[in-house]
Amino acid sequence: MNTESNVIDVENKTNVKATLAETPQVSAMTEKGVNDLAHENDAQEGWVATTDWVESWKSKLPLQTVMRLLQVLVPQVEKICIDKGLTDESEILKFLQHGTLVGLLPVPHPILIRKYQANAGTNHWFRTYLWGVIYLRNIDPPIWYDTDVKLFEIQKT
Numbered sequence: 001m002n003t004e005s006n007v008i009d010v011e012n013k014t015n016v017k018a019t020l021a022e023t024p025q026v027s028a029m030t031e032k033g034v035n036d037l038a039h040e041n042d043a044q045e046g047w048v049a050t051t052d053w054v055e056s057w058k059s060k061l062p063l064q065t066v067m068r069l070l071q072v073l074v075p076q077v078e079k080i081c082i083d084k085g086l087t088d089e090s091e092i093l094k095f096l097q098h099g100t101l102v103g104l105l106p107v108p109h110p111i112l113i114r115k116y117q118a119n120a121g122t123n124h125w126f127r128t129y130l131w132g133v134i135y136l137r138n139i140d141p142p143i144w145y146d147t148d149v150k151l152f153e154i155q156k157t
Contacts, residue, residue: 065105072104
């Protein structure tokens with residue numbers, strides 16, 4: 001098969017075989033089947049997001065840092081755009097890349113150090129984990145062969 005014969009010269013309009021009338025409409029290219037419409041109707045009849053629902057989880061999002069950053073940077077970027085008459089984003093990206101956030105963001109909370117307090121559950125977990133590591137590291141050579149090792153118990157109700 002000669003690939004050169006399949007190439008269409010876009011500049012030469014006589015070589016283009018499709019006409020505008022033969023080009024499918026956008027609605028035909030995005031047309032949904034009967035099954036797709038049935039599933040869409042089921043979803044529409046079910047749960048619908050409300051303003052109250054959005055506000056209930058939106059207020060819980062941790063956006064304080066991002067909002068603080070935007071409060072400081074948006075006026076600076078707008079000023080640079082107006083002063084220099086920028087329409088290209090490359091200068092703005094350079095400004096943002098070489099800028100610093102020191103002093104803009106709130107100081108993070110101090111790291112809380114807690115000491116380990118043993119209890120029966122963590123002791124059992126650690127013992128099981130440790131013996132599991134020992135067992136798995138010593139499978140080859142098989143030193144546990146014929147020893148009936150049980151790493152954990154299955155409780156029967």
